[in-house]
Amino acid sequence: GQNIDQPTEMTATEGAIVQINCTYQTSGFNGLFWYQQHAGEAPTFLSYNVLDGLEEKGRFSSFLSRSKGYSYLLLKELQMKDSASYLCAVALGGGADGLTFGKGTHLIIQP
Amino acid sequence: DSGVTQTPKHLITATGQRVTLRCSPRSGDLSVYWYQQSLDQGLQFLIQYYNGEERAKGNILERFSAQQFPDLHSELNLSSLELGDSALYFCASSPGPPHNTEAFFGQGTRLTVV
Numbered sequence: 197g198q199n200i201d202q203p204t205e206m207t208a209t210e211g212a213i214v215q216i217n218c219t220y221q222t223s224g225f226n227g228l229f230w231y232q233q234h235a236g237e238a239p240t241f242l243s244y245n246v247l248d249g250l251e252e253k254g255r256f257s258s259f260l261s262r263s264k265g266y267s268y269l270l271l272k273e274l275q276m277k278d279s280a281s282y283l284c285a286v287a288l289g290g291g292a293d294g295l296t297f298g299k300g301t302h303l304i305i306q307p
Numbered sequence: 308d309s310g311v312t313q314t315p316k317h318l319i320t321a322t323g324q325r326v327t328l329r330c331s332p333r334s335g336d337l338s339v340y341w342y343q344q345s346l347d348q349g350l351q352f353l354i355q356y357y358n359g360e361e362r363a364k365g366n367i368l369e370r371f372s373a374q375q376f377p378d379l380h381s382e383l384n385l386s387s388l389e390l391g392d393s394a395l396y397f398c399a400s401s402p403g404p405p406h407n408t409e410a411f412f413g414q415g416t417r418l419t420v421v
Contacts, residue, residue: 229409236395236417237414237415238309238397238412238413238414238415239350239397239412240309240412241409241410241411244408244409283349283350285350293338293340293355293357293362293363293401293403294340294342294352294353294354294355294363294365295340295350295352295410296352297349297350297351297352298349299348299349300349300350
């Protein structure tokens with residue numbers, strides 16, 4: 197089976213930095229995605245990594261190490277609106293274009 | 308607004324019934340994906356269509372089926388509904404292979420089976 201693990205819940209303070217980790221063991225790998233999802237709403241795309249290293253996009257950065265099966269999402273200058281679930285997902289490749297998602301990390305931002 | 312349209316937004320139906328969920332992809336996108344999201348399972352990939360043809364299957368039950376029409380909209384049919392089928396059903400679209408770009412999600416259909 198496919199395993200994608202991320203913490204269930206994290207709490208951070210407004211203005212601070214938080215790192216959400218994701219580890220994966222999958223039968224294939226064709227890229228790792230991070231999505232943000234507010235309760236009851238659609239997931240929205242944050243980042244995509246297919247090569248090792250750090251991708252930066254504004255306040256959000258994502259890192260990938262394929263040899264370790266590890267990724268993290270780094271959120272800087274946290275805002276209250278960043279309170280949401282963050283979903284790590286792997287594209288398995290080999291013609292399997294659907295994403296395999298982790299169960300998500302519920303991030304709570306406190307004032 | 309992602310450009311992906313799903314109807315209806317909410318659906319309440321009884322066990323044993325059959326429902327159809329509809330999805331219109333973003334203009335120009337050829338791939339449509341269906342996902343199920345329940346509280347305990349998270350987002351689960353069900354099935355993908357590309358330009359009218361089934362391309363990949365995930366954890367889709369035999370009671371469920373889908374199709375993509377020539378105008379590229381897609382329908383997900385759920386039959387012999389059970390209480391456990393209550394979930395949010397999302398449709399997503401992307402340009403399709405070989406480009407492994409991000410998929411854009413619709414707002415979902417919340418299905419409640421009573």
